[in-house]
Amino acid sequence: MTPRRVPERMCALCRARAPKREFVRVVWDGAAVSLDPSGTTAGRGAYVGTWRSCWADPGLVPKLERALKAKFGAADAARLRARALELEDDGVACPRRAALTTRAER
Numbered sequence: 088m089t090p091r092r093v094p095e096r097m098c099a100l101c102r103a104r105a106p107k108r109e110f111v112r113v114v115w116d117g118a119a120v121s122l123d124p125s126g127t128t129a130g131r132g133a134y135v136g137t138w139r140s141c142w143a144d145p146g147l148v149p150k151l152e153r154a155l156k157a158k159f160g161a162a163d164a165a166r167l168r169a170r171a172l173e174l175e176d177d178g179v180a181c182p183r184r185a186a187l188t189t190r191a192e193r
């Protein structure tokens with residue numbers, strides 16, 4: 088039997104790889120940035136882990152701007168940074184969490 092492949096994504100901030108469900112897609116439509124939980128909104132997208140450590144990354148805005156070839160306005164940048172506060176602090180840095188996820192099958 089072939090094991091079912093889990094689609095993976097890579098975090099635009101910490102470069103950790105993990106199953107797609109561990110990420111939220113961030114979309115730049117050319118004028119504004121938005122979160123795209125459905126993963127279907129048109130525009131240039133990047134994936135960010137659902138871990139607080141990703142969103143709390145000091146490089147959050149510049150790294151996402153680079154990934155999306157975008158220039159965020161102040162409101163967009165503030166909204167992205169505020170996202171970290173909405174996430175539970177699990178005390179685990181994103182790359183480590185991803186390593187734990189990959190090792191869980193052993």
Ligand SMILES: [Zn+2]
Pocket residue numbers: 098099100101102103135136140141181182
């Ligand atoms: Zn991350």
